[in-house]
Amino acid sequence: MKKPEINSVEIARLAGVSRSTVSRVINNYANVPPETRAKVMKVIEQYNYVPNLSAQVLAGKRTRTIGLFMIEAGHVSRDMLSNLLLASVIENASAQGYYVLTYIIRGTDDAETIRNVKDIFYQRRIDGGIFIGAANREPFIEALIAEGFTVGIVDQELPRDVEPNRIVVNFDNDRGMMMAIGHLAQLNHRDIGVVNGDMKRFSGPNKYEGFEAAMRHYGLPIQEKWVLPGGFSEESGYEALQVFLRSGTPLPTAMIMANDSVAFGAIRALHEAGRSVPGDLSVIGFDDHALSSRFTPALTTVKVDFAEMMRQLTAFVIRHIENASESGPVRYWVHSHLIVRDSCRRL
Numbered sequence: 333m334k335k336p337e338i339n340s341v342e343i344a345r346l347a348g349v350s351r352s353t354v355s356r357v358i359n360n361y362a363n364v365p366p367e368t369r370a371k372v373m374k375v376i377e378q379y380n381y382v383p384n385l386s387a388q389v390l391a392g393k394r395t396r397t398i399g400l401f402m403i404e405a406g407h408v409s410r411d412m413l414s415n416l417l418l419a420s421v422i423e424n425a426s427a428q429g430y431y432v433l434t435y436i437i438r439g440t441d442d443a444e445t446i447r448n449v450k451d452i453f454y455q456r457r458i459d460g461g462i463f464i465g466a467a468n469r470e471p472f473i474e475a476l477i478a479e480g481f482t483v484g485i486v487d488q489e490l491p492r493d494v495e496p497n498r499i500v501v502n503f504d505n506d507r508g509m510m511m512a513i514g515h516l517a518q519l520n521h522r523d524i525g526v527v528n529g530d531m532k533r534f535s536g537p538n539k540y541e542g543f544e545a546a547m548r549h550y551g552l553p554i555q556e557k558w559v560l561p562g563g564f565s566e567e568s569g570y571e572a573l574q575v576f577l578r579s580g581t582p583l584p585t586a587m588i589m590a591n592d593s594v595a596f597g598a599i600r601a602l603h604e605a606g607r608s609v610p611g612d613l614s615v616i617g618f619d620d621h622a623l624s625s626r627f628t629p630a631l632t633t634v635k636v637d638f639a640e641m642m643r644q645l646t647a648f649v650i651r652h653i654e655n656a657s658e659s660g661p662v663r664y665w666v667h668s669h670l671i672v673r674d675s676c677r678r679l
Contacts, residue, residue, distance in 0.1 A: 338379045347375045397431040398649060399452055399461035404436060413593070413621055413638065417464055417486075420642035428650050433458055446472045453481050459653045460484070462645060467532045482656070484649040486641075489534045494661035499648045501641055503535055504665045508634040509542030510549065511670040512588050512616045515632070517550045520679040521586040521614065525558025527572050527598060529590030533564070539590060539618070558584045562594055569597030577605045585679060586614035592621035592633055595675075599627075614676035618668075630673035641666040 340358075344351040349372060356364050357372040364372075375381075400421050402414060422432045433452070437445055452458055453476055460482030466473055468489055477483050477498050484499040516524055526543050529536040540559075547554050558581075562572045569589060589595035595617035599609050609615050609629055617624065620635035648662045 338381055340381075343372065343375050343379070343381055346379075347372045394459050394653065395431075395457060396429060397433055397458045398425055398646070398653070399458040400432050400434045401449060401461055401463045402434070402436050403440060403463065403465035404438070413619065414464075416622070416638055417642055420639045421462060421646050424643045424646040425650070428647070430459075430650060440467070440470060440472065450476065453479075460649050462486075462649060465533075468534045482649060482652045484645045486645065487534045489538075490661075490663055494663070496661050497652060497656070499645065499652060499662040500664075501645050502538075502663070502665050503636060504667050505535060505539045505542040506545060507542075508618060508636075508668045509539065509546040509588070511668075512618075512634055513543070513546035513550055513552070515670055515672065516586045516588075516614065516616070516676065517552065519586075519614070519676055522552055523555070523558070523584040523586070524552060525555070525560065525584040525587040527560045527562040527569060527587060527589045527594055529594070530563045531561075535564075536590070543588065555584070557581050558587070562590050564591055564594065566593045566597035566600075569594030570601045571597070573598040573601035574605075577601065577607075583607070583613050586616070586676065588616045589618065591619045592617035592624050592631060593619075595631055595633075596621075596623070596627065599675075610675050610677040616676060620671055624671075625673065629675045632673045632675045633671050634668045635671050636666055636668045638666075 340351055340354045344354045347354070349368060353364065353368060354372055357369050357376075398421075400418065402418065404414065418434065422434075425432045435449060435452070437449065440446060450472060453461065461476070462484040463470075463473055464486045466485060466488065468487075473483060473485065477495050480497060482497045482499070484501075486501055487503065488500050490498070490500055513524065524547065526540065528540050531537055531540075544554060560572045560576055562568045572594075587598070589598055595615050599615060602609055602613060607613060615631065617631050617633040618636070619638070620633045621631075624631040624633050644664065648664075652662075
């Protein structure tokens with residue numbers, strides 16, 4: 333049985349060596365004579381001694397663990413896209429010999445929650461962190477970056493002076509919107525609306541800017557009455573179309589949704605109101621959600637390779653952890669392409 337009180341000092345006494353020698357053996361340093369190493373290891377094995385993680389961290393040793401922080405007020409377990417992102421980070425970190433500590437942040441306005449997250453960094457329980465679902469400029473994340481921690485962020489606009497420990501991945505919304513509007517234009521649509529995403533996150537305003545640019549490119553007018561507030565959840569799409577339909581404003585012929593989840597909610601609201609897709613409204617989503625091809629109607633969407641996106645982000649974070657002196661700030665864009673299905677019709 334392991335003695336509860338055993339520690340490195342006791343190990344050193346029992347082995348007849350100094351505490352620093354025990355530390356060198358634990359950390360596998362080469363400058364320990366084989367017979368001394370064997371003597372120390374015999375005591376360690378006899379007492380089932382497990383080195384204290386905090387002591388190793390204080391000695392500058394990495395934990396080989398990254399934090400994965402999902403900022404989501406809803407139920408992550410029900411969202412297939414969130415599960416894909418989480419699984420991708422865990423799989424790719426594991427392939428590089430890293431553990432993943434996962435933490436769901438229900439709201440960034442709770443002081444205790446944010447203190448707990450910051451303590452994970454301050455106590456060196458992780459070597460770096462990845463944040464998904466953060467607002468464009470989240471103060472506590474900015475503070476962690478300013479203090480030198482390695483941080484990867486999905487969907488953020490970079491500041492003017494980019495810190496070397498900030499790693500950002502963004503979606504190529506300009507190209508995505510250009511493909512979506514181009515497809516609708518080819519189908520002879522001119523009255524095109526949009527349900528925006530969460531405007532506190534970078535992709536919200538960035539997607540709308542892409543929408544504006546694409547509409548101008550194809551010489552199509554933007555009608556404010558067809559620019560609807562939304563979010564990135566199915567509930568936000570459902571609510572946006574419910575409110576719009578109750579207003580009595582005529583529908584455009586087509587609408588682009590902030591993502592596929594928003595499209596699912598919007599189409600549900602349309603069906604409940606006796607409207608059909610694409611008969612009364614053509615719809616395009618973003619992301620290519622796992623259910624998009626099986627939805628009714630099958631959803632035309634701008635596909636994003638989320639698995640590859642998270643693979644690269646995880647790799648960049650680990651690379652910075654292991655070679656901080658050779659690394660710099662990283663920003664890269666995830667490319668996308670249009671998948672045409674059944675939710676749009678030719679006029």
